[in-house]
Each structure stands twice: as C-alpha cells, then as structure tokens.
Amino acid sequence: MFKYLSKKKNFIFVKENIYAIFLVIFIFSLDRFSKIKILNSFSEKTYILNNYINIDLIWNTGIGFGLFSFESSLIYNLISFIIAVVIIILFYIAFISKKKDKLIFSIILGGALGNFYDRLFYYAVPDFIDLHYLNFHWFTFNIADIFITLGIIAFVVKDFFVKI
Numbered sequence: 001m002f003k004y005l006s007k008k009k010n011f012i013f014v015k016e017n018i019y020a021i022f023l024v025i026f027i028f029s030l031d032r033f034s035k036i037k038i039l040n041s042f043s044e045k046t047y048i049l050n051n052y053i054n055i056d057l058i059w060n061t062g063i064g065f066g067l068f069s070f071e072s073s074l075i076y077n078l079i080s081f082i083i084a085v086v087i088i089i090l091f092y093i094a095f096i097s098k099k100k101d102k103l104i105f106s107i108i109l110g111g112a113l114g115n116f117y118d119r120l121f122y123y124a125v126p127d128f129i130d131l132h133y134l135n136f137h138w139f140t141f142n143i144a145d146i147f148i149t150l151g152i153i154a155f156v157v158k159d160f161f162v163k164i
Contacts, residue, residue: 020103028110031110031147032117035143038055038126038128076123087109101155104151104154104155112144113144126142
C-alpha cells in the first residue's frame, strides 16, 4: 500500500477522484437533508403516505437493519470504531480503483458517511422509510441505506459481468 502511495503522491487529486469526492459529498448531503427534514417535521408517530410507504421515525443503534443493537456503550463504540476503519479502507480502495469501481465505492461511501455522521452526533441512526405490503413490513431504512444497498448490488452485479 505505501509503495503505491509513494509512487503516486498526487493520486488523490486526479480528475476521477475529484468527481468521486463530489459524488460522496452529494449523497452525504442528500441524506443529511432528508434526515433533517424528517427530524424537524415528524414526531415518532407513523405518517401514512400511501398503501405501501409510511414515514415512521425510529432510532437504530445497530448497523444495517438494526443488527447488533446493544445497550452496552462499549459494544456501540467498538462497532462505531470498526465502521470508521471500514470507511477509511473504502476511501483508499475508491481512490486507487478504476472508474467504474470508483463510482460504486463512492455511492457506498456517501451513504456510509451519512449513517456514520448520525452515529457520532446522535448516537443512533434515524431510519424513517417503512415499506410494506398489507401486514408485511420490510426493515425501516433511510436514504443512506438506499445508496449503500445500491452500491453493494452494483458491485456484486458488476462482478457477474466482468470477463476473466
């Protein structure tokens, strides 16, 4: 890793990386805007948009889909630290990746940073999009989760179509 960095000292400032940083900032901002709007406009009661989507504000202290939600601050801080390390690694991978991968990692990073910001400042992530059909409700999620999921799906699908 350090050999690569010493060879390309200005690898961060190449055009593709600047575009990737702007995409990360755009997705992060979109997520922040949506969460601020929800937090300022809705209480923790359910607001029914239509037969399939509700706005239902919940606070997620775990990771995706509420997994690893614990009352222990030690476990919460450990998970937050691991997430921070993963984000740093993803930034590095994004910077050294090819254009298509750079786009995919930027989408994931924009969402990950949005949720990580909430973990740091609210000690939980506000999730508010409740998709459902009749009595079946999917996990409640937010805009950052959408981008993380889209990025992961794009990454997996891309690998199915890459010829070796």
